[in-house]
Amino acid sequence: MKYHHLGIPTKKEIPDEKYLPHLKMYVSGYGKNEYGIEWVRYDEDADFPDIVKELPHVAFEVDDLKAAIEGKNVIIKPNSPSPGVLVAFIEENGAPVEFIQIDRSMVEEGI
Numbered sequence: 001m002k003y004h005h006l007g008i009p010t011k012k013e014i015p016d017e018k019y020l021p022h023l024k025m026y027v028s029g030y031g032k033n034e035y036g037i038e039w040v041r042y043d044e045d046a047d048f049p050d051i052v053k054e055l056p057h058v059a060f061e062v063d064d065l066k067a068a069i070e071g072k073n074v075i076i077k078p079n080s081p082s083p084g085v086l087v088a089f090i091e092e093n094g095a096p097v098e099f100i101q102i103d104r105s106m107v108e109e110g111i
Contacts, residue, residue, distance in 0.1 A: 001068065004061040004100055005036040009053055014039055020081055049075045052089055052096045059087075059098035068099040 017028035017039070024046035030038035042053050052075065062068040065078055069088050075096065076089035084106025090097050 001060045001062050001099075003036065004059040004098075005030050005038045007038045007040050007057045007059060007098065009056065010039045010041050013041070017041065023079075023081055049089075049091075049096075051091060051094075052076065055096055057089065057096040057098050059100055062099050062101055065099055065101040068101075 014026070014028040016032070017026040019026050024043035025048075026041040028039045028041075030036065038059075042048060046053070060068075065086050065088055069078070069090055072090040073092070074088060075091045076087075078086055078088040080086055084103040086101040088099050090099070
């Protein structure tokens with residue numbers, strides 16, 4: 001497991017944000033700054049737990065997503081926000097934590 005990014009929820013529109021219609025959310029920043037910070041803005045009707053929409057989360061890249069979440073309090077089941085990327089969220093002592101599995105042969109550079 002290695003650090004991937006820090007996700008920070010925002011309600012502010014950011015000029016370079018990218019809309020993910022199937023998730024009803026916007027993402028911005030990841031891969032564009034040296035610290036791995038990503039800003040996330042959700043549609044009002046986005047189906048995510050409040051803990052994810054309201055609190056920052058830390059994300060770790062893992063080789064095996066299923067193994068990483070086994071026995072954990074999963075709050076967002078494994079899903080694919082983009083081709084070659086599989087993510088899931090757990091809750092750890094009141095904080096959201098994201099695990100991300102990446103097929104580097106399929107993803108664009110900077111993911």
